[in-house]
Amino acid sequence: MRASTFARAVPALVASIRGTPLPRPAQDPQYVVLHPVGPVGRSELHLMVLAGVAMGAVILAVFVLFAIAIVRFRDRPHSRAPYRPNWHGNKWMEATWFVIPAVILTVIAIPTVRLTYSLARLPAHRDPLVVDVTSLNWKWLFEYPGQHVATVNYLDIPTGKPVLFELTANSPMNTFWIPQLGGMEYTMPGRVLPLWLEVGRPGVYWGHSGQFSGHDFEQMFFAVRAMPPAAFDRWVHEVRRRVPVMTLADYRRLLRFDTVAEQTYGGYPAATFPSVHHGFTLAGGMYMVMHNDPQAN
Amino acid sequence: MPPFARYLLHTLFPPDVLRPTEVGADVLILATGVIIMVVMTRRHKWRHLWTEWLTTVDHKKIAVMYLIAAIAMLFRGGVDALMIRTNLALPGSPVISASEYNAVFTTHGTIMIFFMAMPFIFALFNAVIPLMIGSRDVAFPRLNAMSFWLFAFGALLFNMSFVIGGSPNAGWTAYPPLTERVFNPGPGENFYFLSLLIAGIGTTMTGINFVVTSLRMRAPGMTLMKMPMFVWSALATSTLILFAFPPLTVALLMSLIDRLFGSSFFTLGHGGMPMMYVNLFWLFGHPEVYIVVLPAFGIFSEVVPTFSRKRLFGYETMVLSIVAIMLLAYGTWVHHFFTMGAGPTVNAFFGLSTMLIAIPTGVKIFNWIFTMWGGRIRTTVAMLYQLAFIPTFVVGGASGIMLATIPADYQFHNSYFLVAHFHNVLIGGTLFGLLSGMYYWWPKMFGRKLDERQGKWAFWLFLTGFWITFGPQYLLGLKGMTRRMYTYPLGYGWHTLNVISTLGAFVMGAGFLVLVYNIVYSMRNGERDLTGDPWDGRTLEWALPSPAPEYNFARIPVVYERDAYWDMKEKGQTLANSLTVRDVHDLELPRNSSLPFFLGLSFFVVGFGMVFSWWIIAGLGFAGVAACLVAVGFDYRGPKRVDAAFIRGTEVALGRLRA
Structure with missing residues (x-):
């Protein structure tokens, strides 16, 4: 595993981890969510990418508008930008920003709902x-x-x-x-x-x-x-x-x-796992809990 | 040692509160307490404290007390945050142990939401709403004081857990069955449930107060559609509080009964249903998100027009959006647990409702941008927070939409992606909004401006610190790091990003120190606001001198336009130059009362007794509560009369009336 720059700089930081040995990833894709190895993870990643791209577009659009607004309309002496102190609305513009987000969200919503339903079912004809x-x-x-x-x-x-x-x-x-x-x-x-x-x-x-x-x-x-x-x-x-x-x-x-x-x-x-046969209870009728102080065991 | 004393010592000071951090805090608290006592006694200030502050029902003074509490709690929550971050930068040799870490992240979340954001919001509501609507106080001034004292004693009870008895340690959401006695012995969680219940009663009463205030106390001519947006946000927030806090109360109470009396509402065994708690909690929790962010929206809708010297763009759609958000806020709570197997139909419903709520939020963002468009933007500190808010909140909102795409949420849930998201909207939205409001209304509250240069330093430290802290956390989420781990193994590639994130947190900490310095410095040396209108404001609070006199308005103004004070200035008829001797009459003001303080104190005794199951003490507390309520009912003293001569004198002294 790659040691981080910080870890190399300060050896104290990489002191050993206490407790039981922990599994280590076999390969090196650290961005695990972005490197799925099965169909479920892959379909979730596709949706993530779709939503990410759509949201990236929204972010970009807002940032551009915002940047123009603050650069152009900053209060400077001799500013040549138009000054319209009483401009307080425009029906069509306001309608636009109701509609555009709605369209973008619909684009995300349809595959979201579809995938939500399909992940709730096991793939047909394949015994799990x-x-x-x-x-x-x-x-x-x-x-x-x-x-x-x-x-x-x-x-x-x-x-x-x-x-x-x-x-x-x-x-x-x-x-x-x-x-x-x-x-x-x-x-x-x-x-x-x-x-x-x-x-x-x-x-x-x-x-x-x-x-x-x-x-x-x-x-x-x-x-x-x-x-x-x-x-x-x-x-x-x-x-x-x-x-x-x-x-x-x-x-x-x-x-x-x-x-x-x-x-x-x-x-x-x-009896260690609840089932329909014993109605979600374990041998003894109830879930087993250690009622004593954990240290006492 | 007698067994009784041993029992007391063991109960009040278990090993959990005898760690160096806690003992150090004990010493500091005691030292500060002694210093305050000595100074107060030497300067003979006790009577002043009692008559002017502890028994006041004046909304302006209550606002100041809320603000002090909120900043103190911001400090406490911030220190918790730095402890969390320090530990995560040093995974190999954790500085604090698992049990301490679990307590610290629990108190961080609880304090920031319930004891920092909420009182900060109420501070600004109290400071400005009555002035903005041309009123002499809130609708129920004594109830307002009761709200404050319930909050204050709730906060005291919660913070006490740190040094007496042990802190709660099951997360700010306190999911059962982890809060069950079996898994969580000790009084920590009792502190959590009881303090939130007590503060929650206060919050609910504040909700009632501001619904009635904004609906019934407006100056003549101020129709609903001429209300400033901040008042709209207060109305929407208060309405949300009214319907969101009952489920929280129920959830907390049932959990408390589980713990104290061994019932099984949410327990692991005996047919308890922990998921029902989760439902009840988020039935409150999601509206709560909007309770803390709508006031920020309201603040920005005041700050942007003022510092763009332009009318608000799209007032009607702003109102529509705020109402839409308020209503939709009740229909999105399941998105906090898409991964609890509610089934695809339920999940789809709540995923769609969550996406829907983004639309009115987006509309507001565009309207703010177009309020600036065609204006003249002045970059004061209050405006800088707004300018930082837009890009920050947009990113937070976008990541929120990614969390609302249900199958993607299966991967994001409880990961650092989520942690980054909600800090992005809570800091970028709520905290930036509240700080903006604080800088904006500070002169109105205290008569002096906060120093702008220092304020800008604090601002830039906060903003850069924020992004350095939370940017890497999005990536950590994609690397599979989940929240609330007190340490983590190396080899997953989490270390570097965590170190960067921690550095950012310390930059934010530095920003907080500059902010406090800014406040302390400006209390003495800040520029005095002699006009009452330091920013060339648009709403009625700027028509008054800073700070406003006790009775606010010598004559209640009549409102004709939306930006009422701007309209007056355009017509050359401000309150400052149009008041005549004949306008001034005798006034009635609410009388100070010590009952709210004693009511809070009694609730505190109830809470303290119940935390340790000391029923006699709890019983005494209940008796105190009952006595206070009865006393309230038999309080026949009328309002305090302020005679016209006094008001004339005050107005003359303020230069607003010719002698």
């Missing part, structure tokens, strides 16, 4: 991989109901296949965000929100929570490893064969208010 995401204090739990494996703080997904994330929280709210794959969505207790994303090419990307959720929230980074479907299947197979299953005790340990390193499980208790 389902991942159940739970944000916990201050870690991510990823459960694969179709594959019966679970991971903590990292995510393995196949390329070229839509991934349906079902998002919930057993903690204060967070948002689930993988910038290079596409936009974010909240994880909220008591609700399951859907979000689908897709990754086009293999690589390691990073995700993060975008919603402040307490003391160690800034450490809620996770790595996203995108691999070809065959490699993904191999990974699932390996995990199921070699790694022990998550017990309820393991899950309770995850509920502590702390941060943990990456973890892998070759299975998990169904």
Whole structure:
């Protein structure tokens, strides 16, 4: 990674980062939002560019008018600009600046609404991989109901296949965000929100929570490893064969208010994720919360 | 140590308030307090303070108190901002810990919105609105004083959390379930909810006051369509307050009940619905955005014509826009959480309504530009803020439209792009507007101009500092940096931009210091305003001497035209040269009252008791509130009479009446 000029100048600034090791971006596109690797992120970028260009035009137009006004009509001795102290309106001009912004906004609004609807639906005729995401204090739990494996703080997904994330929280709210794959969505207790994303090419990307959720929230980074479907299947197979299953005790340990390193499980208790079968509640009837002082655990 | 004392020490001074920053602040506060006490006592000023300020109901004095509070809070919020920025420039070795950072960004946001922007707005409303409409005071002067004292004691309660008990630390939006006791033990969030509830009652009463004032107290001849734009903005703002604060009150109260009494409105378990809080909060929060920006629009609509020596362009469309913004403001709140799965139809509705509200805003921008077009622009400090506002606000508005394109917002939400956007509109719009208004009306409030040269220094520092701070934050958003992280790992390319942003913040800090120096210097050495009309103004407040006498107008003027005072000057009939002895009669003015102060104090006691669940203290406070309200009802003293001879004497002394 390129070290910044400032960092080189002041070595103290680059002192090591405390806490658990954090995933690093595989390549170097730092403007992650501008370098999407999947269809969702790409379509969002297209809309951004459209809105950006339209707004750039508006900004330019206003700046030019504004510059002319302040240069030409500045109060100077012997100014030759016309002085019309009682000019207080012009119907047609005023109508123009109602209409022009309306037209520009319509240009943005139509694709916006279209894309909003299309992103709310999974692409037709393509079975998605389902991942159940739970944000916990201050870690991510990823459960694969179709594959019966679970991971903590990292995510393995196949390329070229839509991934349906079902998002919930057993903690204060967070948002689930993988910038290079596409936009974010909240994880909220008591609700399951859907979000689908897709990754086009293999690589390691990073995700993060975008919603402040307490003391160690800034450490809620996770790595996203995108691999070809065959490699993904191999990974699932390996995990199921070699790694022990998550017990309820393991899950309770995850509920502590702390941060943990990456973890892998070759299975998990169904009751750890809300479903229609048990009506958004977990074993025991309610969401499990550690009622004790976090330090006591 | 007896257990009671130990409990008290532990509750009031937990480790959170014993960090070096807090202890340092404690010492400074105590020292300042002692110095003030000594000076006041030595100069025998206590009685003066009580009779002239603490019990006043005069809108002009209330305005001064609001202004002092707002500038003090701008300092506090600004220091918070610098602490935030310092930490983000040094990600490898954070200066303040996560828990301190979380408290600081929470108080930064809360203070800047509720305890800086709001009182600053009310300062200018109080200072000018009654003068602009040719009135002797607001509609309900004693209620006005109550509003102030509720605000002041609310602000005191909030700021106290810093040194006693611990600061709130769940963000200025205080989303549950993070505010739940399980996740947030300690009294910090109680301070947040209670102080906002108390200040909120005051704000609501101010809203009522200015709706009635601008509708009922106008001088004869001033029809609605002849009202100055600033009065229109006050009317629209106050109307927004009336309907926006109730949802906030409900949200805060329900959260407080969750915390204090263990109910489950918004909790994680027991069927609580945190998202309902988010809805209620933004049902208030979005109108609030316009509550703080419409007054700025109003100020600019006064400043631009004055300093362009030209009538406002498109008055009718300006009024139409302000009313349209006011109405649409209630229909855009979901755009604060497009990413909460409300579904495409709901999102599309609120995305479109958000785009719609940009149209009347754009119309106003064009009208201001064309007000300057064909005028003669004088670049005073007040006008410079306006000139900086237009390009800054346009960029902020444009980024706002980008946030309104729903799928793009999925990427922008909670990132630094968003942070840059709302600072762009809140500083570029609200703060620049308020500072413009302060420089513009300062002579009217204090009788002296603020020094222009120093003012220009402060202005340029603010403006360049602003862009250096927030320009890079747009880029940080595109680099995927999210808000409210107290530190971040290197390797994401966030460091350099953060360092630049921090440098900008310190430039703004320097601008604030120059501003304060400017004020202090000008209080003694500023150019005296002897004419009452230092800027060649157009509206009625400039018809009065600076500062205006207690009764404002010896004779209530009659209004014929929109720019009433300009019209008088054109006809050669200002109040200064047309007043005769026969015009002056005995007047009635509202009588000073100590009840507003005691009402505020009682609410403060309620709040303090409830923060720590000390119910006896809270009960005493409630008893005090009830007693004050009853006392208000039995206050049969009539208004204060000011006799004509006194007014004649004052006007003669001001050179406005021949003896």
